[in-house]
Amino acid sequence: MAAASFCDDLEPASARTRIRDVLAAGAARAGDRVVVGGWVRTGREQGKGSFAFLELSDGSCAATLQVIVDAAVHPLARLTATGTSVLVEGEIKEPPEGTKQNVELKVSRVLEVGEVDAAVYPLPKGKVKLTLEKLRDVVHLRSRTNTIGAVARIRHQLAYASHTFFDENGFLYVHTPIITMSDCEGAGEMFQVTTLFSQAEKTEKLLRENPAPSDSEIEAAKFLVKERGDAVAQLKAVKASKQEISAAVDELNRAKEIVSKLDERSKLKPGIPRRDDGSIAFENDFFKRQAFLTVSGQLQVETYACSLSSVYTFGPTFRAENSHTSRHLAEFWMVEPEIAFANLQDDMNCAEKYVQYLCKWLLDHCWEDMEFMVKNYDKNAIERLELVSSTPFVRISYTKAVELLKNVTDKKFDNKVEWGIDLASEHERYLTEDIFKKPVIVYNYPKGIKAFYMRLNDDDKTVAAMDVLVPKVGELIGGSQREERLDVLKQRILDAGLPLEPYEWYLDLRRFGSVKHSGFGLGFERMILFATGMENIRDVIPFPRLPRTRIASPLTLPARRRRRDGGLLTEASPEAPLPLRHSQSQPLQLQSLVVAGPDFTFVDHHLRSAPTENERELNDSVNVNASEANKEASGAAATQTETESPTDNASSNNVCVDTVISTLNSHGSVHCASKFFHVRCAAHIINLIARDGVNTISAVIANIRALVLIVKSSPLQQEAFSKLVAELAVAERGSHYPTTNLFFSEFCEINLKIIEWLKNNDKFVVSTAKSMKKNFDKYWDMSNIALAIACFLDPRYKMKVVEFYYSEMSDDYGFDDMYEFKKILQKLYDSYASKYGSSAASFVQESEPRIARTSRTSQCYVDLNEEPKRKRLSSFLRDNTEPVQEQTDFEQYIKDPLLTWKEGDYFDILSWWKTHGIKYPILGRLARDVLAIPTSTVASESTFSAGGRAVDKYHRLDPQVVEALICSKDWIRASREEQSGVASILDDLAGLATNDKAE
Known part of the structure; x- marks a missing residue:
């Protein structure tokens, strides 16, 4: 007897076919009529508006289905906007030969349309992509992107694989409570x-x-x-x-x-x-006692393990800890199996099998999405899965791991390595990526860094705990054999500073039929991070909880296109350095844009400022700022962009710069594989080097500080001090940023001086020099090639000065360094030649560059025995300079005689290249970009400034307001045509004195 139906008044169910099934069947389904629904990725009208092509996606797979709609079937303007949802009926057809699609859909009927107003749709214009960080603010758009769609499908498969693995191995799925009375970790970090x-x-x-x-x-x-x-x-x-x-x-x-x-x-x-x-x-309270969101379902699931043998839970967990990093979340998911009659060895075996199972599952079921991740995010993602799925894991004790890390000589860790520490991510990754080059299980950790429920070993120093470490993310799994002895567990709870009363139910497991048992927890988002190669864990969870929303820039880029002289940047160079500047007194990161114009004028404007406590999100925004800034600066005709970023040596800046380089490389926008992109801040390194020496004379500095207090305490003392400042012509405000060519010889002299101090007989001098050398090498390893090329572009020096200093600083007379330098220089020139055309052979009358007497503020940072250095350099230049025959551009420049100049005179290199740009067209373009690289994020006069005047620690302004004030002030000041110089603090004091007299 047929079942009665009482829903005749409802419309019939939709017989929709998934795009994945249509594409999988391919030409075998040609001629079939199907109903397909999805969202338009791209739409374009063809044949003078007679029909339209729609690229349709329904999220069932990474690929899209090409849909053809005639104008007679439906108004095309309502269908082609990106984001439009459609439900259409049509016939599957084989496309013409030579097209990428294996099938397409010819629409006969449009059933439903969800229109989109293209004018307000939150997509950027042109080819600028929305960053993943920005997409977190646009919820409806985020899940429609290729990336989040691929991550969602991979997440689903990993969840399904987890349930399948445990079901195949006899585990029962248990739901544990989200609201609990007990703290599993004993750290108090609970909501x-x-x-x-x-x-x-x-x-x-x-x-x-x-x-x-x-x-x-x-x-x-x-x-x-x-x-x-x-x-x-x-x-x-x-x-x-x-x-x-x-x-x-x-x-x-x-x-x-x-x-x-x-x-x-x-x-x-x-x-x-x-x-x-x-x-x-x-x-x-509601529960009559304290209650928390669970940090783990482990304690509860143990009760079922001690009754049903093998169980697992899979659910959300919460940690009230700092989640302002790319690896931590306040809310995340955990997979936690628990096994009765199992020791630590059984626990490690289960964890290894589980991780390998997940990796193999992705290779078998998510190949298309994994290929997308390889192409767009991590080229080693599939290779990493294959390695883990087929390679036995290395197992070493914690003590052995610390011993191996202590013996590392080729890497300096940021976190100290000693027995008793909780291994940092850099330690875990070094073990897996450098020492063993495979997954590692570290076991028997010190009891002081692990939770109370882990079984105490017989040595009374370690517990039977284990962590599974994998390449890319470090710790993936944490587990242990549980403490089954009642008296020991009681004492461990008390030692953790926890009361016994909330854990009486947990202690009952040991009072009545206690059994040894083990278990572990896998952070599900960490597993997705490992599999996909994504950088930020917030991009692998559907709805990340953010500590704060992204701070938007208060000024749009078109409004920022102002030069210091108030004019528009109509022909600015696309090579726009993007310095990242940090406040010395507050966690504030300031992004500035330096644009090189065709007339060799360099413009520096603030683009963004934001607290660096949310640095990863700020770093993501640098991608958009860099690409948009270069696009605006270069005009519509620009086809390639190049940026450089000087930063201090903070590790967070390394992450930021790597992110930007990755984005720009994907667009082919960086010359020479980003060799010159990341430049260390010269002022910061000089400050660090000087600080090492200053620390040794702290007593003298204390006297100077006392003198400063005396001067500040009396108007008469201030007046006397002001006169002294005026007589010595001391600059009160940083405003001078020397061009890059001035730095190579200065830093070489610093290096030679430090090397000389290292050979000193005084142990005090040697120890101080070692500390200085360490900081100097951090800078030199990152920046020496960029500075050497800038020095080569100085017609007074060219290759000779580079050769001179390399020979003095190297035991092999600098042969290897010079070879590397020439190779990179040639590669850089070839890059510019291919971009801007072949060398020109036309020449013009040379004109002398501007010569002026040297002023105090135009000199570089340090004067180390200036006279002896100049004599040695002048002698070397005379002995090694020969007349050469004129050729064209690069070779011509090398063979042209060195430009002579008088000692003590100021040489304007920008004026020289502006005049000689026709003679050396490609080198001139290269010089304009290289000389614009900011070697410092502050002015030379501000190298040792105390800073802290922009925003003090007592402000209560919203970060967006602070950003608007800082950036707006910079742009308003720059737009004032009458400001040809920088006001002096003495002028302010004089104004105050005048006002006092008037009153």
């Missing part, structure tokens, strides 16, 4: 669940609307009760009628109800209820 705050708000609202009664009101109400009680008694005594007595009783009850309500209101107290000792009275 508390309470109704006390909402109750307090309700109480305060009630008291505002109806204040608590006074004592007199309560006494009056009680007197009324007594009075009406007496009336009832009197009526009963005189044997009044039932109606009269009943009415009197009702009046008495109403009076008693009033007293009861007044008593309740009188007990209401504003705020959170507290005990006599001041602690919060959680007995008044």
Whole structure:
């Protein structure tokens, strides 16, 4: 008998076919009629508007289906906008030969359309891509992107594979509570669940609307009760009628109800209820005790393991810890199996099999999405999965791991290596990526860094804990054999500073039928991060909780296109260095744009500022700022961009710069494989080197600081000091940024001087020099080639000075260094030649560059025995300079005689290249870009500045307001045509003095 249907009034169900199934069947389904639904990725009208091509995606796979719609079927303008949703019916057809698609859909009927207004759709114009960080703010758009779609499918397969693995191995799936009374980790980093705050708000609202009664009101109400009680008694005594007595009783009850309500209101107290000792009275809470969001389901799932042998839980967990990094989340998912009658070895075996199973599953079921990740994010993603799925894991003790790390000589770790530390991510990755080049399981950790429930080993120093470490992410799994001995577990709980009472139920497992058991936890998002190669863990969870939203720039790039002279950048160079500057007194990162114009004028404007506590999100935005800035600066005709970024030596800047390089390389926008992109900040390194020496003379500095206090305490002292400053022509504000060519010889001299100090007989001098040398090498290893090329572009030096200093600093007379330098220089020139055309052979009359007497503010950072250096250099140049024959461009420049100049005169290299740009067309273009590289994120005069004037620590401004103020001030000041110089602090003091006299 057929089942009765009572839904005849509903429209029939949609027989929609997934795009994945259509593409998988291919030409075998040609001629079939299907209904397909999805969202338009791209749409374009063809044949003068007679039909349109739509690239349709429904999320079932990474690929799209090409759909053809005739104008007669549906108005094309309603279908072609990106983001439009459509449900169409049509016939599957084989496309013409030579096309990429194996099938396409010819639409006969459009069933549904969800239109999009292209004018307000949140997509950037042109080819600028939305960053993953920006997409976190656009929820509906985020899940429609190729990247998030691929991650979602990979996440699904990993979840399905997890359930399949445990089912195949006899595990039962257990749901553990999200709200718990116990702290599994013992760290107190938990989110508390309470109704006390909402109750307090309700109480305060009630008291505002109806204040608590006074004592007199309560006494009056009680007197009324007594009075009406007496009336009832009197009526009963005189044997009044039932109606009269009943009415009197009702009046008495109403009076008693009033007293009861007044008593309740009188007990209401504003705020959170507290005990006599001041602690919060959680007995008044919903659960009658403290409750938290779970940090792990492990403790609860152990109860089932000790009854059902093998179980697992898979659910959300919460940690109230710092989640402002690319590797941590406040809310994430954990897979936690637990096995009875299992020791640590069994636990490690299960963990290894599980991880290998997941990797192999992805290779078998997610190949298309993994290929997408390889192409767009991590070229080693598939190779990494193949390695882990087929390679036995290395197993070493914690003690052995520390010993191996201590013996490392080719790498300097940021975190100290010693027995007893919790291994940092850099240690874990070094073990897996450099030492063993495969997954590693580290076991038997010190008890002091692990949780109370882990079994104490016989040495009383370590616990039976293990971590599974994999390349790319480090720790993937943490597990242990659980402590099954009641007395030991009790003591471990007390040692962790936890009360026993909330764990009595957990201790019962040891009191009644205790059994050894083991388990582990796998951070599910960490596994996705490992598999996909994504950099930020927030991009592998569907709905990341952000500590703050992205800080938007207050100024749009078109509005920023202003030069210092107030004009528009109509022909600016696309080579726009993007310095990252850090405040010395506050975690603030400032991004500035330096643009090189065709007239060899360099423009520096602030683009963004944001707190670096959210640095990863800020770093993501550098991609957009760099690409947009270069696009704006270069004009519509620009086909390639090049940026450089000088930073200090903070590791966070390395991450930022790597992110930008990766993005620009994907567009082919960086010359010479980014050899010159990351330049260390010269001022920062000089500051560090000097600080090493300054620390040794702290007593002298203390006297100087005392003198400063004396000067500041008296107007007369300030006046005398101001006169001294004026006489010495000291610059009060940093405004000079020397061109890059000035730095090579200066830093070579610093290096030679430090090497000389290292050979000193005084141990104090040697120890100080070693510390200086360490900081210098950090700078030199990153920046020496860029500085050498800039020096080569100085017509006074060319190749000779580079050869001179390389020979003095090297034991092999600099042969290897010169070979590397010439190779990179030639590669850089070839890159420019291929971009801007072949060398020109036309020449013009040379004109002398501007010569001026050297001023104090135009000199470079340090004067180390200037006279001896100049004599040695001049002698070398005379002995090694020969007349050469003129040729063209690069070779011609090398063979042309060195430009002679008088000692002590100021040479304007920008003017020289502006004049000689026709003679050396390609080199001139190269010089314009290289000389614009900011070698410092601050002015030379500010190398040792205390800083801290932009935003002090007491401000209460919103970060967006701070950013708007800093950037707007910079651009407004730059737009004032009358400002040809920088105001002096002395002018401010003089103005104050004038005002005082006037008053």
